[in-house]
Amino acid sequence: MFGARFTTNESVLVQHSRDESAFPPVLPSAVIYPHNTEEVSKVLAYCNQNLIPVVAFGAGSSLEGHVLPLKGGISLDMTEMKKIIEISPEDLTVRVEAGLTRIALNNRLADVGLFFSVDPGADATIGGMASTGAAGTTTVKYGSMRENVLALTAVLADGTIVKTGRPTRKLSAGYDLTRLLVGSEGTLAVITEVTLRVFGVPEKMSAAIVRFETLADGVAAAAAIVQMGTNIARCEFLDEASIRNANIHSGLTLPEQPTLLFEFHGSPTNVASDAQSVAEIVAEFGGTNFEWTSDESARRKLWQARHDAYWSNVHIYPGKRIVSTDMAVPLSALAKAVEACHEILSTHKFPFSIFGHVADGNFHCMIITDPLNPNELTDIREITHAMASKIIAMNGTCTGEHGIGMGKIESLVEETGENAVALMRTIKNAMDPNGILNPGKVLAQKYP
Amino acid sequence: MFGARFTTNESVLVQHSRDESAFPPVLPSAVIYPHNTEEVSKVLAYCNQNLIPVVAFGAGSSLEGHVLPLKGGISLDMTEMKKIIEISPEDLTVRVEAGLTRIALNNRLADVGLFFSVDPGADATIGGMASTGAAGTTTVKYGSMRENVLALTAVLADGTIVKTGRPTRKLSAGYDLTRLLVGSEGTLAVITEVTLRVFGVPEKMSAAIVRFETLADGVAAAAAIVQMGTNIARCEFLDEASIRNANIHSGLTLPEQPTLLFEFHGSPTNVASDAQSVAEIVAEFGGTNFEWTSDESARRKLWQARHDAYWSNVHIYPGKRIVSTDMAVPLSALAKAVEACHEILSTHKFPFSIFGHVADGNFHCMIITDPLNPNELTDIREITHAMASKIIAMNGTCTGEHGIGMGKIESLVEETGENAVALMRTIKNAMDPNGILNPGKVLAQKYP
Numbered sequence: 001m002f003g004a005r006f007t008t009n010e011s012v013l014v015q016h017s018r019d020e021s022a023f024p025p026v027l028p029s030a031v032i033y034p035h036n037t038e039e040v041s042k043v044l045a046y047c048n049q050n051l052i053p054v055v056a057f058g059a060g061s062s063l064e065g066h067v068l069p070l071k072g073g074i075s076l077d078m079t080e081m082k083k084i085i086e087i088s089p090e091d092l093t094v095r096v097e098a099g100l101t102r103i104a105l106n107n108r109l110a111d112v113g114l115f116f117s118v119d120p121g122a123d124a125t126i127g128g129m130a131s132t133g134a135a136g137t138t139t140v141k142y143g144s145m146r147e148n149v150l151a152l153t154a155v156l157a158d159g160t161i162v163k164t165g166r167p168t169r170k171l172s173a174g175y176d177l178t179r180l181l182v183g184s185e186g187t188l189a190v191i192t193e194v195t196l197r198v199f200g201v202p203e204k205m206s207a208a209i210v211r212f213e214t215l216a217d218g219v220a221a222a223a224a225i226v227q228m229g230t231n232i233a234r235c236e237f238l239d240e241a242s243i244r245n246a247n248i249h250s251g252l253t254l255p256e257q258p259t260l261l262f263e264f265h266g267s268p269t270n271v272a273s274d275a276q277s278v279a280e281i282v283a284e285f286g287g288t289n290f291e292w293t294s295d296e297s298a299r300r301k302l303w304q305a306r307h308d309a310y311w312s313n314v315h316i317y318p319g320k321r322i323v324s325t326d327m328a329v330p331l332s333a334l335a336k337a338v339e340a341c342h343e344i345l346s347t348h349k350f351p352f353s354i355f356g357h358v359a360d361g362n363f364h365c366m367i368i369t370d371p372l373n374p375n376e377l378t379d380i381r382e383i384t385h386a387m388a389s390k391i392i393a394m395n396g397t398c399t400g401e402h403g404i405g406m407g408k409i410e411s412l413v414e415e416t417g418e419n420a421v422a423l424m425r426t427i428k429n430a431m432d433p434n435g436i437l438n439p440g441k442v443l444a445q446k447y448p
Numbered sequence: 449m450f451g452a453r454f455t456t457n458e459s460v461l462v463q464h465s466r467d468e469s470a471f472p473p474v475l476p477s478a479v480i481y482p483h484n485t486e487e488v489s490k491v492l493a494y495c496n497q498n499l500i501p502v503v504a505f506g507a508g509s510s511l512e513g514h515v516l517p518l519k520g521g522i523s524l525d526m527t528e529m530k531k532i533i534e535i536s537p538e539d540l541t542v543r544v545e546a547g548l549t550r551i552a553l554n555n556r557l558a559d560v561g562l563f564f565s566v567d568p569g570a571d572a573t574i575g576g577m578a579s580t581g582a583a584g585t586t587t588v589k590y591g592s593m594r595e596n597v598l599a600l601t602a603v604l605a606d607g608t609i610v611k612t613g614r615p616t617r618k619l620s621a622g623y624d625l626t627r628l629l630v631g632s633e634g635t636l637a638v639i640t641e642v643t644l645r646v647f648g649v650p651e652k653m654s655a656a657i658v659r660f661e662t663l664a665d666g667v668a669a670a671a672a673i674v675q676m677g678t679n680i681a682r683c684e685f686l687d688e689a690s691i692r693n694a695n696i697h698s699g700l701t702l703p704e705q706p707t708l709l710f711e712f713h714g715s716p717t718n719v720a721s722d723a724q725s726v727a728e729i730v731a732e733f734g735g736t737n738f739e740w741t742s743d744e745s746a747r748r749k750l751w752q753a754r755h756d757a758y759w760s761n762v763h764i765y766p767g768k769r770i771v772s773t774d775m776a777v778p779l780s781a782l783a784k785a786v787e788a789c790h791e792i793l794s795t796h797k798f799p800f801s802i803f804g805h806v807a808d809g810n811f812h813c814m815i816i817t818d819p820l821n822p823n824e825l826t827d828i829r830e831i832t833h834a835m836a837s838k839i840i841a842m843n844g845t846c847t848g849e850h851g852i853g854m855g856k857i858e859s860l861v862e863e864t865g866e867n868a869v870a871l872m873r874t875i876k877n878a879m880d881p882n883g884i885l886n887p888g889k890v891l892a893q894k895y896p
Contacts, residue, residue, distance in 0.1 A: 090675060090780035133620040144618060146627070147595060162867045168776045169808045170592060170848035172581040172631055174860050174890055175872045179594070179627035183620055200677045227538060229648045231679070231714070266679065269721040270714075277715065328616045332538035360617045400618035412622050419610045423879070424623045430878035431871070442622055 001042065005033040005080075016057055016067070016075040020122070022321035022369055022377060023065040023406060028055065028075035035080055037153055037161055037192040044190065045159030047074060047436050055438050056186045058128030059101060061120075063324045064405025066132060066185055070440040076190060078127055084108055085193065093150060093167045095195045098127025114198045117142035120401065121310060127191045133183030135401035137306070140226070140359040141233040141265065142199060144401065149182050153193035157432040167195050180427075185403050186438040188431050202265035205233070206294035207302045208275055210287040211257040215239060215342065215354075216335045218258040221285035222358040223331040230277045231270065232359060234263035236306050239342075241353035242366075246305035249312035254305055260287070260358075261306050263299075309355045310366065317351070317368045323380050327391040328362035328400030337394055341365055341387050348383055350376070362400035381407065389414065404442045412442070449490065453481040453528075464505055464515070464523040468570070470769035470817055470825060471513040471854060476503065476523035483528055485601055485609055485640040492638065493607030495522060495884050503886050504634045506576030507549060509568075511772045512853025514580060514633055518888040524638060526575050532556055533641065541598060541615045543643045546575025562646045565590035568849065569758060575639045581631030583849035585754070588674070588807040589681040589713065590647060592849065597630050601641035605880040615643050628875075633851050634886040636879050650713035653681070654742035655750045656723055658735040659705040663687055663790065663802075664783045666706040669733035670806040671779040678725045679718065680807060682711035684754050687790075689801035690814075694753035697760035702753055708735070708806075709754050711747075757803045761814050765799070769819045771828050775839040776810035776848030785842055789813055789835050796831060798824070810848035829855065837862065852890045860890070 008030045017025035029052075034040045047054050053073030060067055069075055078099035085095040089112050096105060103123045105116050118129060119136040128134075130152065135144030142148070151165030164177035181189055212218035222235055238246075238259045246252055262278055264271045271294065279290050293299055313322050329337040338354060345352045345365060356363025365387070369376045388398040388411045398404075398411035413421050425443055428435075439445050456478045465473035477500075482488045495502050501521030508515055517523055526547035533543040537560050544553060551571045553564050566577060567584040576582075578600065583592030590596070599613030612625035629637050660666035670683055686694075686707045695702055710726055712719045719742065727738050741747055761770050777785040786802060793800045793813060804811025813835070817824045836846040836859045846852075846859035861869050873891055876883075887893050 088778065088780060090671065091778035092675060093778065133624070135618055135620070139618060143595075146624065147591075156871065160867050160870075162871055163865055164868055166776075166845045166863065167778050167843050168810075168845050168848065169779070170583055170587060170776045170805070170810045171845050172583070172774075172847045172849050172851045173845050173856070173863055174631075174852055174869070175636070175875060176581070176594065176627045176631050177868060177871060179624045180875075183622075183624050188623070200675065202677065223538065227540060227648065229650065229714075231718070266677075267721055267725065270679070270718045273715055273717040326620075328614075328618045330536065330539035330541065330615050331617070332536060357618070362616075362618045395615050397614045397616050397619050397621050399620045400616065401620050403620045404622055408621070415614065415621055417611055419608050420612055420625060421622070422608075423604065423610055423625060426878050427623060427628075427875060430874050 002032055007031050016077065019060045019062040019065060019067050021063050021065045022323050022371065023068060024374070026068045026070055028069040029072045031075045031077050033077045033080045037155060040076065040155045040190055040192050041159040041161050043074065043076060044155050044157060048158045048434055051434055051436065053436050053439050056127065056131065056190045058099065058125030059123060061122035061124045062132065062405065063402045064407060066403065066405045066441060068406065078125060081192065087112060089114060091167060092198055093195055094198055095193060096126055097193055098125060098191045100126050102126060102129065109198060113201050115201050116196055116198050118145055118148055126194050126196065130182050130191050130194050131184065131186050132403040133401065137234045137236055137357060139357060140235055146179055146182055148197045149178060149194055150197055151195035152178050152181055152191055154181055154189040154191045156189050157434065157437050165195065183403065185405065185441050187428060187442050188437065204266060204268045204271045204294060205299065206264045206271045206275055206292055207299040208262040208278060208290060208292035209302050210260050210282045210290045211255055213286055215258045215338060217285045218260050219335040219338050219358055221282045221287055222260055223334050224285065225278055225281050226331060226359050228281060231266065231274045232262055232278065233265040235359035236261045237356055237358040237363065238305055238309060239354040242309050242355045243305055245312035245316055245353055246308040249308050249315055250304055252304065261303055313353065313366050313368060320368050321371045323367040323369055323384065324402070325365040325384055325387060326399045326402040327388065327396055328360065329391055329394050329396035331361050333394040333396065334358060334361050337391055337396060338363055340390050344383060344387055350380065360400065385411065406441060409442070409444050450480055455479050464525065467508045467510040467513060467515050469511050469513045470771050470819065471516060472822070474516045474518055476517040477520045479523045479525050481525045481528045485603065488524065488603045488638055488640050489607040489609050491522065491524060492603050492605060496606045496882055499882055499884065501884050501887050504575065504579065504638045506547065506573030507571060509570035509572045510580065510853065511850045512855060514851065514853045514889060516854065526573060529640065535560060537562060539615060540646050541643055542646055543641060544574055545641055546573060546639045548574050550574060550577065557646060561649050563649050564644055564646050566593055566596055574642050574644065578630050578639050578642050579632065579634050580851040581849065585682045585684055585805060587805060588683055594627055594630055596645045597626060597642055598645055599643035600626050600629055600639055602629055602637040602639045604637050605882065605885050613643065631851065633853065633889050635876060635890050636885065652714060652716045652719045652742060653747065654712045654719045654723055654740055655747040656710040656726060656738060656740035657707060657750050658730045658738045659703055659707050661734055663706045664787060665733045666708050667783040667786050667806055669730045669735055670708055671782050672733065673726055673729050674779060674807050676729060679714065679722045680710055680726065681713040682709070683807035684709045685804055685806040685811065686753055686757060687802040690757050690803045691753055693760035693764055693801060694756040697756050697763055698752055700752060709751060758814065761801065761816060765816045768816050771815040771817055771832065773813040773832055773835060774847045774850040775836065775844055776808065777839055777842050777844035779809050781842040781844065782806060782809050785839055785844060786811055788838050792831060792835055798828065808848065833859065854889060857890070857892050
């Protein structure tokens with residue numbers, strides 16, 4: 001049925017055996033490239049009848065092993081389903097196929113003065129971002145995928161095609177199937193089309209940078225800015241190690257101090273007044289050298305260190321892999337949480353840096369590991385679980401935006417409790433009784 | 449076990465037999481007033497074993513018959529569970545029992561400079577608002593219950609207590625059980641505790657009013673303001689009939705013209721600049737007599753007509769009941785949708801008025817009916833279904849914020865399709881196999 005779009009070619013299988021996580025690769029049995037929802041439906045109906053696992057594959061940018069076909073079976077590569085079906089500028093919505101990437105979408109939206117706000121860093125597919133409940137640097141102002149996905153077309157395990165949600169700004173019609181599928185990591189259905197909320201490109205964007213003596217001061221300043229209700233579009237924290245990495249990677253000479261970066265979106269008047277409010281608050285926390293600019297190239301330069309935060313690790317440590325944590329806590333616990341993680345990591349040999357979306361209480365520890373020494377992963381797993389337990393005890397979560405994937409299945413139980421996880425399993429069993437959809441993710445594998 | 453908190457007293461049963469909808473009352477067999485989650489768990493475990501229906505009851509302010517015990521059984525009155533468990537000003541969160549009302553919550557929050565933003569008009573309970581996925585006048589800026597409920601404690605049909613979500617601003621840990629329960633209208637679980645996101649009281653609030661020649665102009669102006677990304681906290685539309693009702697009810701002398709009301713929240717500079725932007729846009733649509741004020745008592749007076757929009761009908765038509773529709777459409781279809789409904793209603797004998805949260809594409813038609821003449825309800829049901837079909841054909845929804853309840857079960861199928869409704873039923877059957885939770889709501893009753 002699929003001709004050359006069904007393949008068992010070795011190099012294609014290898015390409016679908018891993019993602020950006022440090023988990024060891026696992027080969028699928030075959031890769032299929034569907035072209036429309038009906039084809040996805042046929043694949044799932046067949047695989048469900050024949051008990052063949054199916055894992056949807058997008059850009060492969062997951063940090064949690066989401067696309068690894070742990071039980072073999074089909075890797076369903078969605079990247080040839082990349083049409084923009086409809087742009088509705090008056091409604092501030094777009095409808096796209098799941099395999100479209102966010103940068104390709106934004107390039108098209110720019111032509112009509114719009115943008116799609118969710119920015120996880122990687123050029124992920126929209127379907128992958130919906131599946132993991134992705135978020136990113138602009139979530140503090142524009143929300144995550146949970147707020148920006150309005151409607152879905154998805155295929156259930158048995159091949160049934162469902163349409164969830166409506167392209168309206170408000171909806172209260174029946175169970176919220178859209179948000180049940182968003183963040184379900186390919187374990188409940190395969191998403192094939194997504195209707196997204198988009199925004200008009202702001203009249204003015206400006207950026208600011210400020211340094212602090214201590215990590216605690218920087219993080220506390222960010223929390224205070226949110227508590228004051230200041231209108232910020234981005235607010236990112238970088239520790240000394242992140243700045244040092246960026247200096248090496250991009251030949252910058254930034255002061256190696258805990259740093260906050262801001263972006264402001266709005267009318268020229270409002271942007272200037274918002275930046276002024278932030279300048280006043282950060283000064284109270286000992287912030288120094290507050291610089292701001294609304295010149296576009298200067299703005300991009302100011303943010304260079306943040307764009308480097310992940311990739312500088314990749315390049316500075318050639319041949320190594322990065323384990324990225326993704327914890328989030330209530331704002332009042334943020335400074336304490338970041339310090340606790342810094343302390344735990346400092347007692348081990350692995351190079352690390354910390355940065356994150358601190359206005360949302362969400363931060364990442366980048367831990368460098370050698371893939372040629374698999375024992376390291378065991379050690380790092382112990383460290384990340386220890387950090388997760390500390391964060392969960394602070395009413396936090398083991399994942400603000402990366403999802404559970406393979407590595408946090410036990411942390412999910414610790415965080416939300418046996419009963420809530422049992423309810424997730426009840427839903428999984430009802431929707432995918434044969435357990436063919438992305439087995440071994442989110443919930444412990446209990447299927448044959 | 450419950451002593452006097454279990455009652456079959458006739459007047460108490462009558463009080464739990466109806467809500468603000470026009471549906472004829474149905475008596476429960478008994479009313480129970482639980483005091484904590486464990487008691488709710490015991491009631492549900494017992495009722496599940498003995499196949500006794502259970503309907504949670506809050507303020508009784510539903511407009512869709514949600515609390516009517518269609519199959520008898522227990523009305524579980526949650527209003528004695530009204531503790532504020534914790535206010536966390538630094539985290540901008542509160543944790544409350546489900547029976548607390550939103551005005552009681554806001555009175556306490558005001559002491560610490562905070563407010564809970566979701567304002568559906570009625571003084572509903574927080575648990576009821578979560579169950580119906582309530583929204584209201586401030587949703588355009590602050591979101592609905594779907595965005596503002598962070599975590600829940602809920603009791604499943606068999607008495608199992610689950611805790612969903614975390615008090616963090618971002619969360620990607622497993623299936624989004626919180627949003628599955630929000631809007632499930634008491635059919636999947638009984639919510640006993642809610643963690644809410646709250647906001648700091650804005651430094652400045654100002655209001656504005658503007659009139660239009662035609663309904664279409666007013667609605668189109670509202671859509672344009674949203675499309676421009678202007679920062680508005682409220683944007684409400686009132687038709688001529690709504691203004692006339694307010695004039696009669698409150699002795700006002702407002703010009704009886706289609707009217708838009710605005711509210712702006714933020715710093716003094718931003719609020720003035722936002723109002724200025726709005727003034728410029730509405731002028732392009734023929735808006736006249738733009739008045740704005742940041743004086744609090746003048747602001748309340750400006751908004752009087754909106755506060756009267758529902759209750760003026762109750763008082764002007766003594767002994768009558770109101771049927772309120774709740775349709776929402778994409779912004780580009782809004783003017784056409786409101787006009788289509790106006791046209792349909794104009795061909796019938798029932799007095800009506802139209803108002804709504806037009807910045808969200810959501811509007812209400814208030815239709816006056818005589819409860820002594822039940823044939824009227826049959827006619828009105830035909831009218832509302834005809835309007836819903838028109839709106840669904842425009843990619844709209846039959847309910848933006850009131851929920852499905854008893855009256856829109858068929859419209860839900862028309863709107864989202866047989867397959868999505870079948871999936872809702874799969875989830876319902878898995879979570880409540882005996883069908884004891886609020887039978888006959890959201891999905892057609894198929895249980896004994």
